[in-house]
Amino acid sequence: MTANQGPSSPENGHLETTRIVAGQKPKRKFRRVEFIAGAVLVVLIGAGATVVSINNTNKTPAAPVPVKAATLKLGYFPNVTHAPAIVGLQEGLFAKSLDGTALTTQVFNAGPAAIEALSAGAIDAAYIGPNPAINSYVKSQGESVRIIAGATSGGAQLVVKPEITSPAQLKGKVLATPQLGGTQDVALRSWLVDQGFKTTPGGGGDVIINPTDNAQTLKLFQDGKLDGAWLPEPWASRLVLEAGAKVLVNEADLWDKGEFSTTILIVNKKFLAEHPQTVTSLLEGHVASVNWLNDNKTQAAEVINAGLTKTAGKPLAQNVIDRSLTELTFNVDPLAGTFPTLLDHGVKAGVTKEADISGIFDLGPINAVLKTAGKAAVSAAGLGSE
Incomplete structure (x- = not known):
């Protein structure tokens, strides 16, 4: 810096405003002032950062903005009791309702395996029996799943x-x-x-x-x-x-x-929170599938058999599928009032423990779909929202 230079600026890399004469060493006190000032500035910046950090931790994080899922991963069993899933796939009802969301499926033999996949993120939703859903809800203290609809009663x-x-x-x-x-x-x-x-x-x-x-x-x-x-x-x-x-x-x-749930429709709690629009679209396809089964009873066996052939490699004998269908009722009502008894059964069987299952149902989305269709709402029996 020459004698003609004026006060330094931040661009020059210094904070002092004292002029420096050419050839003259700066006095020591100015170095100390510069050092002390810099140290104070660092402390103040650090303190400011700490305050900001504390203030940020006290703020409630913004809820994620719900978006339509790019893909929905659905689980089900190759059983006649899962006919709403099979018909929804065979007749293209899910593809139509999901409109733009890709659908992938995974087949399971029984509920606990499906729950394990749901918890691991391998699937997002599943047709399943009620007891594994209850057990998962209890074990996770309500953080794992939500029951969003009924599907099938009877058939065991x-x-x-x-x-x-x-x-x-x-x-x-x-x-x-x-x-x-x-x-x-x-x-x-x-x-x-x-x-x-x-x-x-x-x-x-x-x-x-x-x-x-x-x-x-x-x-x-x-x-x-x-x-x-x-x-x-x-x-x-x-x-x-x-x-x-x-x-x-x-x-x-x-x-x-004679009414008890054999099959219900559940969804991962996190997926429901992040993609409510996609869950509603799935439920629209589900309602359409249940309606199809009840409106097309003479064709139901053929369509279900076609779906089972894809997963098992061969169709059921006609007398087997006919007998199966006489044992079943298809309904989007999950029969929530029976779930305290189902929980008691699990406790008695030694596979779950006494617990409060209030909150296991989220029937708001299915009831919105039913209202649009002019259908009666279904009840959570005090065990969740509706």
Whole structure:
């Protein structure tokens, strides 16, 4: 800097305003002033940053702006009890309602496996039995799933060897269910408790329960290695018509008016919060599918069979699918009033614990869809929003 230069500026890299004469060293006190001033400035900046940081932590984070999902990953089972999912896919009802959101699907044998996939983010929504949904809600303290609609009622039976004619004869016998903690597994275990039997998740107790893939259950029963199974449709009908089993318990007989949820529609809680528009679109397709099933009963077997052929490689025998459909009712009402009893069954079966399940239902979206269609709303029975 020359003697002709005036006060320095930030661009010059200094903060002091004292002129410096050419050839003369700056006095030490100015260096110290510059150093001290700089240090004070750093402290003030640091303090300011700290204040800003504290203020920011006290602010409530802005909620994410809901957007339409690019893809919806949907899970379901290759069962007649999941006909609303199958028909929605076969008839293009989901594709139409989702309009621009790509749909991918994954097939499961039973509910606990679907819940595991949902929790891991492998799927976003699923058709599933009620007990795995309840169990997930309880374990996650309400952070995992929301039930957004009903789908199917009925269609579950305990079928056994013909020589077994009473519950007392089940002691020491080997029975199967689709998966430990699944809806039929819970139903069987809780019913056995009512009959005075004890079971354990590990397969011990008075009656041995072996959770088994449904197709394998049929083969094992045919080979004489199982005494019976509590199964959803079409598997109960297949054991009766293809393997000579007899019905010992029709689950519908255990419920008031024979009404109990076999299949419901759930969604990941986070996905619902981030993509409510996509969830509503899914529900529009779901409602259309249930309506189709109820309005096209003569065509239902053919369409369901076509969907099952895609996943299983071959269709069901006509008598099997016909018998299955006589056991089922398709309705978007999840029968929320039965869920405290379903929770009790899970506790009795030893696969869940006592808990408050208030909040498990979010029926606002389905009721909005029903209102638009001129249909009556469905109830959460005090267990969530509607």
